Amino acid sequence: MPTFNSQTLLQQLQGDVSSLLNVLHTRIMPQPHAALLSQPAPGGWSVIQCLDHLNSYGLYYLPQLEAALGKGEQLGLPAKPAFKSGWFGNYFTNMMQPRPDGALKSKMNAPKGHRPVPQPAAAQVLDEFAAQQQRLLQLLQRAGQTDIGRLRVPTSLTRLIKLSAGDTFRFLIAHEQRHMLQALRALLAATGNNHTAVSMQHLADV
Template identity: 30%
Template structure:
């Protein structure tokens, strides 16, 4: 499996995270309630539900990643990161296509699905997302000081499976990017309300 310079990988993930934050801050903060709650179909998620889904996954991944970085004995970074076959398969499956298209659709786990658990959507969902992304930037800074290949973290859909930290970071951040693209698609929909009502 071909590797990537660790610095380049972390820089790329940082840039995606910063772009996600900037987009939400510029394009979502000013929206009215009717726009934030608008959905393309009765079964599709609205903007707040997309962000609430991402926020709920933070509760799983961020503590695990921070704990692993803090407690790992593998504190000598490697110049190059090489994904495991399983890790690459995991993050590749959710990564956007070359045209920023969502290649495959997945059903969200019940515990992270805001249509099943509407309480995931909070009044401060947007602010919480921004705060979580700042924390993620801090995680990326801390990750520079450990071996991303040897430190391993479980994943949300299987506690038994442990992936390399570098693969988990890619999975989390490409998953975020995928759902920010989902919000972009909502905003670009021809039926999206262009005026704030109420």
């Protein structure tokens, strides 16, 4: 399993989240809600549905991460210079992480509890997503002060599988990147543009 410099990894993840917020504020929020609620094809998710799906994961994982970091702070667990990914954590992250060209390594159906409704409240979803990303940035900053390899977080699939806090951050942010690219494709389709030419570069150069 890969080993990372802990601080470098956390800084990279903070940069990834900041890029997602930049996409939200510069590409998505200026658009009319009608475009954001437009589905690219029957059964396809709109921009707002993609973000609503991500919000449902944030509602579970952000409190879990906060509790784990709080435990590390309470126990006085010092940060370690190196973080080694676990088997499950690395597998889930790689499964979610889009390729550089935006292609997905695997397709999957969203669990029942994380499927968005057909017409979510656009303003509420946008505000919630922005707030969750700010909270995620704060948690990443706190994570630099404790042992992200030792602290454990139960997955939303089953509490029997627990990931390290470091892998939970990696998985959660890779999942966000995956669906933000999906949201950008839906937006391009809604505005009459080529919705297939979306790569990871679109999450960096906005």
